[in-house]
Amino acid sequence: MTPAASNPAVDEAPKPKKFVIICYSGELEKTWATMILASTAGAMEMETTVFVTFWGLQTFVKDRKRITGENWMQKMMSFMQRPGASHRKLSKMNFMGMGPWMMFKLAKKYNVSKPKELLEMAKEMGVHFVPCQMTMDMFGIKPDDLIEGMGEPIGAATALQLMTEADASLFI
Amino acid sequence: MTPAASNPAVDEAPKPKKFVIICYSGELEKTWATMILASTAGAMEMETTVFVTFWGLQTFVKDRKRITGENWMQKMMSFMQRPGASHRKLSKMNFMGMGPWMMFKLAKKYNVSKPKELLEMAKEMGVHFVPCQMTMDMFGIKPDDLIEGMGEPIGAATALQLMTEADASLFI
Amino acid sequence: MTPAASNPAVDEAPKPKKFVIICYSGELEKTWATMILASTAGAMEMETTVFVTFWGLQTFVKDRKRITGENWMQKMMSFMQRPGASHRKLSKMNFMGMGPWMMFKLAKKYNVSKPKELLEMAKEMGVHFVPCQMTMDMFGIKPDDLIEGMGEPIGAATALQLMTEADASLFI
Numbered sequence: 413m414t415p416a417a418s419n420p421a422v423d424e425a426p427k428p429k430k431f432v433i434i435c436y437s438g439e440l441e442k443t444w445a446t447m448i449l450a451s452t453a454g455a456m457e458m459e460t461t462v463f464v465t466f467w468g469l470q471t472f473v474k475d476r477k478r479i480t481g482e483n484w485m486q487k488m489m490s491f492m493q494r495p496g497a498s499h500r501k502l503s504k505m506n507f508m509g510m511g512p513w514m515m516f517k518l519a520k521k522y523n524v525s526k527p528k529e530l531l532e533m534a535k536e537m538g539v540h541f542v543p544c545q546m547t548m549d550m551f552g553i554k555p556d557d558l559i560e561g562m563g564e565p566i567g568a569a570t571a572l573q574l575m576t577e578a579d580a581s582l583f584i
Numbered sequence: 585m586t587p588a589a590s591n592p593a594v595d596e597a598p599k600p601k602k603f604v605i606i607c608y609s610g611e612l613e614k615t616w617a618t619m620i621l622a623s624t625a626g627a628m629e630m631e632t633t634v635f636v637t638f639w640g641l642q643t644f645v646k647d648r649k650r651i652t653g654e655n656w657m658q659k660m661m662s663f664m665q666r667p668g669a670s671h672r673k674l675s676k677m678n679f680m681g682m683g684p685w686m687m688f689k690l691a692k693k694y695n696v697s698k699p700k701e702l703l704e705m706a707k708e709m710g711v712h713f714v715p716c717q718m719t720m721d722m723f724g725i726k727p728d729d730l731i732e733g734m735g736e737p738i739g740a741a742t743a744l745q746l747m748t749e750a751d752a753s754l755f756i
Numbered sequence: 757m758t759p760a761a762s763n764p765a766v767d768e769a770p771k772p773k774k775f776v777i778i779c780y781s782g783e784l785e786k787t788w789a790t791m792i793l794a795s796t797a798g799a800m801e802m803e804t805t806v807f808v809t810f811w812g813l814q815t816f817v818k819d820r821k822r823i824t825g826e827n828w829m830q831k832m833m834s835f836m837q838r839p840g841a842s843h844r845k846l847s848k849m850n851f852m853g854m855g856p857w858m859m860f861k862l863a864k865k866y867n868v869s870k871p872k873e874l875l876e877m878a879k880e881m882g883v884h885f886v887p888c889q890m891t892m893d894m895f896g897i898k899p900d901d902l903i904e905g906m907g908e909p910i911g912a913a914t915a916l917q918l919m920t921e922a923d924a925s926l927f928i
């Protein structure tokens with residue numbers, strides 16, 4: 413028996429930090445903030461979970477989907493807010509799409525990746541993107557409507573569990 | 585002397601998790617998010633405090649109150665934003681009340697409780713709803729304007745104390 | 757050798773709490789909430805850092821600057837949203853400046869300091885205001901455009917480090 417055996421901590425790697433984002437908003441700027449933080453946390457090897465709920469879920473619908481939902485109310489709501497990570501709008505100064513265009517132009521100039529690219533990066537870094545079951549039900553969004561690589565839907569209780577065990581959690 | 589006496593932790597129940605929400609927004613969707621999280625945290629027996637501040641306080645004014653405040657500015661502000669948990673508006677797609685109506689319709693279909701019902705549930709689960717003293721002063725809201733069962737008003741210092749002692753806190 | 761020497765904790769002051777705000781929004785009310793929390797946390801001797809990013813950075817541009825940025829897109833964006841802590845607008849009920857005027861009037865009546873005064877107070881209390889490097893790049897904001905006393909710009913990784921080490925962090 414070695415001393416290490418009696419003190420298992422000696423051999424272990426330091427416990428990774430845990431970081432949780434409640435991704436609530438579907439606006440371009442907030443989506444961007446979420447993706448920058450999530451991909452950076454992933455790159456820092458934090459255990460990162462993004463719980464995607466309410467308008468946030470629009471961002472994770474496949475870009476090519478034009479309308480989601482089963483009944484007319486759900487269809488109308490998805491139609492009013494074109495889903496997909498590439499179709500987010502600014503919360504202000506949208507100018508019929510002019511605002512986002514300028515933002516993307518500036519981002520490119522300064523080597524800042526678009527939300528969609530950051531999302532792919534974050535997934536590769538092992539960030540968990542997990543949809544909210546209740547939001548899927550209310551908006552009639554099916555697992556097949558969502559981008560590849562998302563986790564199984566969870567509820568508020570599981571999200572709270574994750575948050576209270578995390579080193580930091582943000583509502584964005 | 586028993587072994588338990590020398591190690592009091594043995595007899596104790598696990599310490600409950602603490603969860604804090606800064607309820608800042610008065611929008612329907614964010615109110616909903618707050619109420620879902622608060623009632624779920626209450627049901628999970630977390631020590632849950634909702635600090636209600638700025639526009640959030642509008643949600644906790646009694647539904648039947650049409651106007652609050654003492655001077656014309658306070659009255660005008662309350663008039664512009666009808667107070668009460670049942671009168672919250674969507675941040676977008678409000679369509680003169682059509683948006684919330686659709687949301688409530690969908691919620692009912694999928695067995696999601698309205699914010700007002702979740703608020704009652706949360707109170708029964710022991711969630712503490714605490715108004716911000718400064719917001720009450722600035723908007724001229726009296727204790728009697730607020731729904732039953734709220735705690736005594738507190739200030740930013742007490743809210744910060746609660747947050748830094750909590751396992752998770754969110755600004756919604 | 758005293759017992760204290762073998763147990764250094766005995767002589768130490770209690771470790772100060774750490775508090776982090778991600779100041780993302782440039783709206784008057786949220787700026788106010790940020791400044792109230794930051795100055796209070798500073799007064800409570802918490803180690804307080806405000807990471808200023810996206811629209812939040814507009815608040816920290818000198819009041820007298822009318823336009824910032826190098827190219828026309830950056831200039832246009834700054835022009836649309838007049839920068840400076842004294843020029844924040846309400847997220848709703850702005851009424852061409854009438855809403856903020858009423859808010860300031862009410863604040864004065866009830867001895868609530870304006871955001872700009874709270875910002876000065878917070879700086880004196882030792883609160884660290886740190887700009888986001890990426891936001892400065894994208895909006896073409898130079899260190900000289902910003903108010904005195906801000907820290908060196910940092911990136912998302914450093915912000916994440918601060919958050920996961922803090923006792924509480926909020927995204928406002």
